Amino acid sequence: MSNPIQALHALGQSLWYDNIQRRLLENGELAEMIRRGDIRGITSNPSIFHNAIAKSNDYDAALKPMAWANWSAEDIFFQLAVEDIQAAADCFLPLYKSTAGGDGYVSLEVSPYLAHDTEATLQQALALRSRVNRPNLMVKIPATKAGLPAIRKAIAAGINVNVTLIFSIQRYLEVMDAYLSGLEDRLAAGLPLGEIASVASFFVSRVDSKVDSLLQKAASRNPAQAEQISNLLGKAAVANSRLAFFKFQEVFSSPRFQALQKQGANPQRALWASTSTKNPAYRDVLYVEELIAPQTVNTVPPQTLDLFRDHGRAALTIQGHEAEAQATLAALEKWGISMDAVTQELEDEGVKAFSDAFTALLDTIRERCAAEQAALGALADVTAQTTSGLEKAQTPRRIAEHDPSLWTDDPAGQKEIRQRMGWLDAPNASQVLIPEINALRQQLLDEGYTHALLLGMGGSSLAPEVLALTFGKPHTRGRAGLALSILDSTDPQQVAASARRSPIAKTVYIVASKSGGTSEVNAFLDYFWHRAQRRLGTEAGKHFIAVTDPGTSLDTLARSRGFRRVFLADSTIGGRNSVLSAFGLVPAGLLGLDLAELLSRAAALARECLPGVPAGRNPGLVLGALLGGAALNGRDKLTILTDPELASFGSWMEQLIAESSGKQGKGILPIDLEPPLPAAAYGSDRLFVYLRLSGKAEARAARLQKAGHPVFTLNLKDGYDLGAEFFRWEYATAVACSVLGVNSFDQPDVQFNKTLTKQKVEDYLQKGKMDEGDPIWSQGSVKIFGQPFPRLAQVATLQEAVLAFLQQARPGDFVAINAYLPRNAKTQSALQAVRKAVLKRTGCATTLGFGPRFLHSTGQLHKGGPNTGLFLQITSDTASDMDIPSEGISFGKLERAQALGDLEALLARQRRAVRIHLPLEALLSILQ
Numbered sequence: 001m002s003n004p005i006q007a008l009h010a011l012g013q014s015l016w017y018d019n020i021q022r023r024l025l026e027n028g029e030l031a032e033m034i035r036r037g038d039i040r041g042i043t044s045n046p047s048i049f050h051n052a053i054a055k056s057n058d059y060d061a062a063l064k065p066m067a068w069a070n071w072s073a074e075d076i077f078f079q080l081a082v083e084d085i086q087a088a089a090d091c092f093l094p095l096y097k098s099t100a101g102g103d104g105y106v107s108l109e110v111s112p113y114l115a116h117d118t119e120a121t122l123q124q125a126l127a128l129r130s131r132v133n134r135p136n137l138m139v140k141i142p143a144t145k146a147g148l149p150a151i152r153k154a155i156a157a158g159i160n161v162n163v164t165l166i167f168s169i170q171r172y173l174e175v176m177d178a179y180l181s182g183l184e185d186r187l188a189a190g191l192p193l194g195e196i197a198s199v200a201s202f203f204v205s206r207v208d209s210k211v212d213s214l215l216q217k218a219a220s221r222n223p224a225q226a227e228q229i230s231n232l233l234g235k236a237a238v239a240n241s242r243l244a245f246f247k248f249q250e251v252f253s254s255p256r257f258q259a260l261q262k263q264g265a266n267p268q269r270a271l272w273a274s275t276s277t278k279n280p281a282y283r284d285v286l287y288v289e290e291l292i293a294p295q296t297v298n299t300v301p302p303q304t305l306d307l308f309r310d311h312g313r314a315a316l317t318i319q320g321h322e323a324e325a326q327a328t329l330a331a332l333e334k335w336g337i338s339m340d341a342v343t344q345e346l347e348d349e350g351v352k353a354f355s356d357a358f359t360a361l362l363d364t365i366r367e368r369c370a371a372e373q374a375a376l377g378a379l380a381d382v383t384a385q386t387t388s389g390l391e392k393a394q395t396p397r398r399i400a401e402h403d404p405s406l407w408t409d410d411p412a413g414q415k416e417i418r419q420r421m422g423w424l425d426a427p428n429a430s431q432v433l434i435p436e437i438n439a440l441r442q443q444l445l446d447e448g449y450t451h452a453l454l455l456g457m458g459g460s461s462l463a464p465e466v467l468a469l470t471f472g473k474p475h476t477r478g479r480a481g482l483a484l485s486i487l488d489s490t491d492p493q494q495v496a497a498s499a500r501r502s503p504i505a506k507t508v509y510i511v512a513s514k515s516g517g518t519s520e521v522n523a524f525l526d527y528f529w530h531r532a533q534r535r536l537g538t539e540a541g542k543h544f545i546a547v548t549d550p551g552t553s554l555d556t557l558a559r560s561r562g563f564r565r566v567f568l569a570d571s572t573i574g575g576r577n578s579v580l581s582a583f584g585l586v587p588a589g590l591l592g593l594d595l596a597e598l599l600s601r602a603a604a605l606a607r608e609c610l611p612g613v614p615a616g617r618n619p620g621l622v623l624g625a626l627l628g629g630a631a632l633n634g635r636d637k638l639t640i641l642t643d644p645e646l647a648s649f650g651s652w653m654e655q656l657i658a659e660s661s662g663k664q665g666k667g668i669l670p671i672d673l674e675p676p677l678p679a680a681a682y683g684s685d686r687l688f689v690y691l692r693l694s695g696k697a698e699a700r701a702a703r704l705q706k707a708g709h710p711v712f713t714l715n716l717k718d719g720y721d722l723g724a725e726f727f728r729w730e731y732a733t734a735v736a737c738s739v740l741g742v743n744s745f746d747q748p749d750v751q752f753n754k755t756l757t758k759q760k761v762e763d764y765l766q767k768g769k770m771d772e773g774d775p776i777w778s779q780g781s782v783k784i785f786g787q788p789f790p791r792l793a794q795v796a797t798l799q800e801a802v803l804a805f806l807q808q809a810r811p812g813d814f815v816a817i818n819a820y821l822p823r824n825a826k827t828q829s830a831l832q833a834v835r836k837a838v839l840k841r842t843g844c845a846t847t848l849g850f851g852p853r854f855l856h857s858t859g860q861l862h863k864g865g866p867n868t869g870l871f872l873q874i875t876s877d878t879a880s881d882m883d884i885p886s887e888g889i890s891f892g893k894l895e896r897a898q899a900l901g902d903l904e905a906l907l908a909r910q911r912r913a914v915r916i917h918l919p920l921e922a923l924l925s926i927l928q
């Protein structure tokens, strides 16, 4: 059974939707309405956009980069509007095609400020046509006196035109004439007519609103005829519109049009606009029901659409009512109501109302821009200038083309970069992995597996950990999956804790290593493989999955050991950019995440970073400009605030930003999970980012901003928005590195550190003993190693020693606490307490890293970045060590070798670094 809307369509009238809102485009609601057959086109106007933009937060994310790039409010408006119109046009394209251009149009109005300027209107119509670049766009031009020649010229130029703000029959005739003249101009120029579509928007309800009030005045002037006059209430609009329709019929059956029609021309359909009922005393679908005829359109706001669907009556209601309509208008004239005057007033008011709505909209955009710029403080100018420099350098195009000269002139570096840009395509290219990962999860669940333990470091482990910690929480949408945990430490206690948490018979081990040769991962694999083999014998292979690049030693080993699966990753993606490749997706899929959703959020952000997008609208580019510009201006400590649900995200950012940027004495240091200080206590080397989901940290962010610090906010609507954040930060980091002039894609000092550690291990294997060097200070079981520092000779206690060491700190320095200890709640809280004390004492930014995990993250910046760090390395003897079965060394010894290699690398780079070796319990006493 057909509903009233379908019945209406069957009568030859199309319902269009007088509404646009980004949310409808993003959540699929518009597409669904089209699919249901509710609407066959869309109209927008300045009031609709004012409503959409000013009364929602739908546009905030898109507005942010443009505000930072210092775009004008009008440029921002047209950018936002064009995006919506393009998205809507894409939704309607199938209908447009299936009706051969009969329906499926989306209207965008020229600036109402141009309503009295023919040439400017025409130029903007041409510009909008090419910007929107969709065949089913209609450009709306008001039917003012100055609008008429612009309409003719626009039609002649082949633009589909929706003529708006028509109130009088006389003006309507002029509009039809302009249309026909435009077509004739085309014909004379030998241009085709068939693809041009046009509608004339005749405004309905406003006529009643004005005439009714005049009628009421007339009735009070003529009390004797009050009833007769009152009978005309609510009649003028329909009568006026019906007469317009009869003119439509006349004109489009005239010989003049027939001549054009022979050449393929389409009639300009009448479109009823302003058709919601304004007077509650009238039927709520009055201006739909009374104006039904073939070859017409009615554009309705959401409520009228719902009402008509609910109880509208569809029947042909115009034909046969000509005499009645004329009589109504004649009666109005009789009571002194001049339709010429009424409609002229309505036109003037209409132009003004759109213009006022546009002004209000631009004011709102200006306010929001001002707030975004205020959040950046002095960095606002820097960001705008840096963005414009990046635009001039054509950075987005060069990124898309993998142009290595953005980062280095060194030929070897350039060669490496060319092989490291695959992350740009990952949101789309990784789609193919989804079915096999989902099938694997299902298979594992069916076989009774309950746990997954990922063995990996840095780029191969941080993103999976973020996803496990974020989606383990109830606010996110998870599906049935395995409990995922991560091992990225050689600390024996931590290895043992991982083993305890993962019951062998029900655990699948994900061995994740891009290079396949990372020493920590080899050690983990050795340990867990032997353990599984002891327990499961020849079945052990079934419990192992490898994720690695093609042809690595891990690839070979995994196959020879009969691993359940080997996922070969994209070797054009470097480790810290690998989250949206198999490295992030395999663990995420086993965890039960909706991978398509995660990738689609990333893909949406990636589309905004394409070279066709204007630089100021590219969120990755402008963020990169901000980060890079800030660092060049002394704000190189990117301090991360998050709502609690997103607390783990900073650890991924840390690696990406520090390892990419921290080299050649430059870099941006991410400060993650730092205990809070009073807002006024932070130095001028900070830039704060607030990743917001629930808003729990909002008050803190506001306090920081109030105290004058630059604080910018990125809003996430749920955990899946991490997909977009991963891409945003990857792109922004690459851009920031280009601004700093460093190669974003290498990590020379990580390799240096690894080489030193390897020497320590080899030395140990030869001598059977670790050479720890001589302490520079000791007291009982507490020893300090490293480079002597001022006043050390005078100190009596560990506390004094640490204070003396910290006295070297200067403004702009940072203090890194690097602990080679198990990373668990107890050590984390003890070290956070130490960190807080250091922070208070020095006023310097602080970081806390656990070795060897941070070596694959901030470790690069520690040695390669600016020489502004003070490094407090902490080691402790472990009570219970475990052997790495095939390596002749224990986990504890390997961990110590890593600490020694780290210290040696720091000292080789002239960093201020010491190792404090102490019993774990002594930690808490430091600085208290």
Ligand SMILES: O=C(CO)[C@@H](O)[C@H](O)[C@H](O)[C@H](O)COP(=O)(O)O
Pocket (backbone or CB within 6 Å): 018, 043, 044, 045, 107, 140, 162, 163, 164, 165, 201, 205, 206, 271, 273, 274, 275, 276, 299
């Ligand atoms: O002109 C078109 C469609 O071509 C519409 O968008 C038109 O502007 C709107 O229907 C009216 O502005 C709505 O007017 P009203 O219902 O607020 O009086």
Ligand SMILES: O=C[C@H](O)COP(=O)(O)O
Pocket (backbone or CB within 6 Å): 457, 458, 459, 460, 512, 513, 514, 515, 516, 517, 518, 521, 575, 576, 856
């Ligand atoms: O960030 C990467 C880590 O250094 C681990 O490297 P990998 O994936 O080659 O094992």
